[in-house]
Amino acid sequence: MRIRQKYRMRTPSTGREIVLEAEFGKRYVDRESGEDLEVVAQLLPLAPTPxxxxxxxxxxxxxxxxxxxxxxxxxxxxxxxxxxxxxxx
Ligand SMILES: [Zn+2]
Structure with missing residues (x-):
């Protein structure tokens, strides 16, 4: 089983950040503004981890x-x- 990578994503206009389990290369948009989310950081890829x-x-x-x-x-x-x-x- 492959565990999805978690990313911290930010909405450029509001600076709001969320953590998403995302697939690299896919586009993710903010639900309210429809803007493209920016990747801020990648969480440790070796899940599960404390x-x-x-x-x-x-x-x-x-x-x-x-x-x-x-x-x-x-x-x-x-x-x-x-x-x-x-x-x-
Ligand atoms: Zn070591």
Missing amino acids: SELPWAVENLRFCNHCDQLAQKDLNDCPYCGRRMEALGG
């Missing part, structure tokens, strides 16, 4: 074991499954 932080640089860190980017609020690396070093250590 993290809901958007996949944005300021929310990411490098795993000290496998060097992959993982979200800061996770204790265990979603790639290698090992416990990451405490932040600021």
Whole structure:
């Protein structure tokens, strides 16, 4: 089973943001204004995950074991499954 990617999308004129499970390349429009939604951030693609932080640089860190980017609020690396070093250590 394939889990859909979640995206944070924004309506340009209002700045309102919503989280959608979207398919890349498909067009999504605001229900009220009919405007095209902009993709603000991609949420972690490795669902299921306990993290809901958007996949944005300021929310990411490098795993000290496998060097992959993982979200800061996770204790265990979603790639290698090992416990990451405490932040600021
Ligand atoms: Zn890792």
